[in-house]
Amino acid sequence: MSFMHLLHSPADIARSIGENAKTLRLSKNLSRRTLAEKSGVSESTIKRFETTGIVTLEALILLATALDERAAMTKLFRPDHPHSMDELKNAKRKRGMR
Numbered sequence: 001m002s003f004m005h006l007l008h009s010p011a012d013i014a015r016s017i018g019e020n021a022k023t024l025r026l027s028k029n030l031s032r033r034t035l036a037e038k039s040g041v042s043e044s045t046i047k048r049f050e051t052t053g054i055v056t057l058e059a060l061i062l063l064a065t066a067l068d069e070r071a072a073m074t075k076l077f078r079p080d081h082p083h084s085m086d087e088l089k090n091a092k093r094k095r096g097m098r
Helices: 010-027 032-039 043-052 057-066 070-075 085-091
Strands: none
Touching (some): 032 043, 032 057, 043 057, 057 070
16 A cells, blocks of 8 residues: 555654654653553653654553543544435445445
8 A cells, every 4th residue: 555645654643643642741741750650651662652653552552541542542443423414324334235
């Protein structure tokens, strides 16, 4: 699959998510040490995530939970509710069926 059509590379998006997590952590007046204690994720993993965006999915979920952002994680990949009759009709279709 080509990512040439994306405005940002996956690495750019990951870095942005890490930066957002750092901004949120600081807005809650939490040190990396405190977040590490609260989440169970090591300080070094938090630092790497905040600077590079690299983190395991499990660590991301633990950090999101500790930062009170678990709801955002559970909404990831969840389809939106239909906004029109056409969307409602298509929502009931199964893969490969017409």
